[in-house]
Amino acid sequence: MTNAPPWRVRLNPALEGLDVYDVPPATAPARMHANESPEPWSAAAMRDVAAAIESVELNRYPDTSGRALRAILGERHGVDPSRIVLGNGSDEIIFLLLTALLQPGHRPRVVIPTPTFVMYAHSARVLGFDVTGVPLRDDFELDGDAMRPALEDATICFLARPNNPTSSLWDAALIQSLIAEFPDTIFVIDEAYGAYAPGTSLYAPDGPSNQVHMATLSKVGLAALRIGYCVAHPTLALALNKCRHPYNISATTLAIAQTLLTSHARELEAHLERNLRRRDQLVEILRALDDVEVFPAHGNLALCRFTPPARATPLARSLAGRGVLVKDVSDIPGLEGCLRISLGLEGELRALREALADEPARDRS
Ligand SMILES: Cc1ncc(COP(=O)(O)O)c(C=O)c1O
Known part of the structure; x- marks a missing residue:
């Protein structure tokens, strides 16, 4: 077991520097660490889900490309479903986009503002891309002056x-001008959290050909299903489909998503409305704390910075000890002292409020 097997030299050297993306299963009473929608589906919706699963022919392959679900999404987005590509989560879409842009003999390059979603850089490195990270400004806004030189000759930008x-x-205006200024770079506008910023989408069915709209069902109450998708120019959609494994979305997953997005669309909307109110409550809880800066929250998560920064990690551990899970992001450059806290149900928010209320006394002791 101690000797490295001889074939180890064949492994992709980029993997040496990468970690496995792994989150242990969590059963804590307050799970506010994973950017999910906290609300379970109603009993009526779950009964329809059970019926949908019952009708799945387990002995048959699913549709190769999820036509029925793409038709539902095509209608929602006002585009021909052939421009929609489904992925096993938008994580798979990220991988497909990068794979489709590989060119032998040319080292491709991805540009990402930092900090951002970790899988852009991770998948890019697996596939041999150079990764240019462009730090966000102190207010976490995009830095146009730094983005422009980084985008010169870039393959793709997330x-x-x-x-x-x-x-x-x-x-929005800055992003739109970057897309226009760099027409041979693919810009992926990832609206995973778009439902939490109503009316702000940059999606347009007839947008520039180098603009890709990426979205996911994971943040609107269907994280367990693993369905992400993109709407792309027909030429790019075709390229993605050539890279995509057939049958990448299971028949059970398709059946559940189709049922909930059609027969229970109203319930989904109601979850979102309640989630937006929960976000206000979360921000209010955090703002009530001393020495905490709460940044404007547009997703189903709030980022806050504690003073002194060394307070963040022990606080996250202490909250976890009380059954309240939050994400400690304080080791990410630019996020010193920061915790990321996702929405919770009313009981979870109460548990957070109570656990935080006990904290300062502990700190002083
Ligand atoms: C910005 C962003 N994009 C994409 C994803 C991945 O979503 P999915 O569950 O569809 O793979 C995440 C997950 O947290 C995210 O934060």
Whole structure:
């Protein structure tokens, strides 16, 4: 076991510097660490889900490309479903986009503002891309002056809007001008959290050909399903489909998503409305604390910075000890002293409020 197997030299050297993205299963009473929608589906919706699963022919392959779900999404977005590509989460879409842009003999380059969603850089490195990170400004807004030189000759740029983990909503006009100024760079506008910033989407069915709209069902109550998608120019959609494994979305997943997005669309909307109110409550809880800066929250998460910065990690540990899970992001450059806290149900928010209320006394002791 101690000797490295001889084939180890064949492994992709980029993997040496990468970690496995792994989150242990959590059963804590207050789970506010994973940017999910906190609300479970109603009993009526779950009964329809059970019926939908019952009708799945487990002995048959699913549709190769999820036609029925793409038709639902195509209608929602006002585009021909052939421009929609489904992924096993938008994580798979990220991988497909990068794969489709690989060119032998040419080292491709991805540009990402930092900090942002970790899988852009991770997948890019796996596939041999150079990664140019452009730090966000102190207010977590996009830095146009720094983005422009970085984008010269870049292959692809991922812009999460709203962004994770900062919850900031970057300037629309700046993004639109970057897309126009760099027509041979693909810009992926990742609106994973778009439902939490109503009316701000940059999606347009007839937008520039180098603009890709990426979205996911994970943040609107369907994280378990693993369905992400993009709307792309037909030429790019075709390229992605050539890279995509057939049958990448299971028949059970498709059946559940189709049922909930059609028969229970109103319930989904109601979850979102309640979640937006929960976000106000979360921000209010955090703002009530001393020595905490709460940044404007546009996603289903709030980012806050504690003073002194060394307070963040022990606080996250102490909250976890009381069954309240939050994400400690304080080791990410630019996020010193920061915790990222996702929405919770009323009981979870109460548990957070109570746990935080006990904290200062502990700190002083
Ligand atoms: C900005 C952003 N994009 C994409 C994803 C991935 O979503 P999915 O669950 O669809 O893979 C996440 C997940 O947290 C995210 O924060």
